[in-house]
Amino acid sequence: MATAAEHYKNLLADHYSWMCGGFDAKVRSNLEFFTTQGITPRGSGGAVDLGAGPGFQSIPLAQLGFKVLAVDLSRKLLDELESNRQGFPITLIHDDLLNFPAHCEGPAEVCVCMGDTLPHLETFDQVRLLLERVYRSLECGGRFILTFRDLTCELTGLDRFIPVRSDADTIFTCFLEYETTHVRVHDLVYSRSGDRWVLCKSWYRKLRISAERAVEWLKEAGFTIDLCDNINGLITIIAGKPAG
Template identity: 50%
Template sequence: MPTVADHYDTLLAAHYSRMFGDHDAKVAEQRALLERLGLRPEGSAEALDLGCGSGFQSIALAQLGFKVRAVDLSDKLLGELAARRGQLPIEVVQGDLLDALERPGPPAELAVCMGDTLPHLGSKADVERMFAGCRRRLAPGGRLALTFRDLTRELEGVDRFIPVHDSADVIMTCFLEYEPEAVKVHDLVHTRSPRDGRWTLSASFYRKLRLSPDWVSERLEAAGLRVCHREIARGLVTLVARAEADVGRDTKADTSAANGG
């Protein structure tokens, strides 16, 4: 059974950035989001980008004044980030984000796990482990920003086929199969040969966790990360949580307010 790392290494990494269009435009979009969420340096300016991909958030964070440690499994995507970072203060780290959180390092003012990285983890227990690791690595008052797709609602029939990218030489389509705790994501990539114009199909799949906004919010609170911002737009969940100075403090009332009741 292919892992997420296998899927990216053998298929998706080569086409990942093109799915999002112009790279600089995507960086600008992410910078605007970070600014809207109030995520600017206020203290040490140390930031962790967990599952950074080709660097949309890492570059945006560095442009805002953060010193970024960018972590990802894919050497190809990290190579793209390294080629684009210029003189920005971005340290590239290849490895598992859970392992990266266990390594020693300065307390972080901000950690981000954005795009749709969170559901790539292997289990809900790994999600909880990540939150605990972030709580340990964040300075008191530091923040964790998450974005992820809510896959708890099942699409049916042809709605499970999702167009991803369409250009003269590459066509990308995604197909979803639902399981109780995960979604099997099949990526179908048609590429046209520049020599003879023939099309070739490459396909692979991996699993994404089905995480509800309520469950993620509850587990953040349990880890000592108080949810201070929550929004859902077209199935994309955005959460910001702050590391409590006193992990044992009761945060139930704060959670209720942040979640609109």
């Protein structure tokens, strides 16, 4: 098994933006999401992006006027974010997202952990610790936005083979195996090399977090819940730190 950091380094970072449908489309859809949810700077203007990847949330938050701290363990994806950043005030931090408070200069107005980053944490205790740290790092009235996949329902048989994306040169397939608290995520990428196909494979674990548990832990940390949706297995939660 690879750790999440190893998995991104050895396989996923090289294909991540392509696999997600491209950088521009993701930035556009997140800008629309933040705008619809009324996420604009009203306080300190500080935003923290946990598991920022290539910047699918950091860039739109900066476009909306936030000063962004982008935290990620993948050097390759942070390099991609650096090349996408167009002079926006985004500070890149190469560190474990659990350590983010050490990099904050003051309380943040918005914190996001989006695009299925949360299940990359290794244990439920780490998730709870993160939620507590986010609560403490937000200003009163600040918001915490989470989006992640609901992996609590099990796919069975051949449905566990998921065709992620393919084009003339690359075929990306994912295979899932379920454990009690985790899912083993096997990523298989065939890349064209001349007249041959080269296979790159790696697997790592993701946590199976339900919306109900996440909401319970957020409330325990002190948050109020402004929104909780589960649309086709994609959970979106917007939590608030009550105003002083």
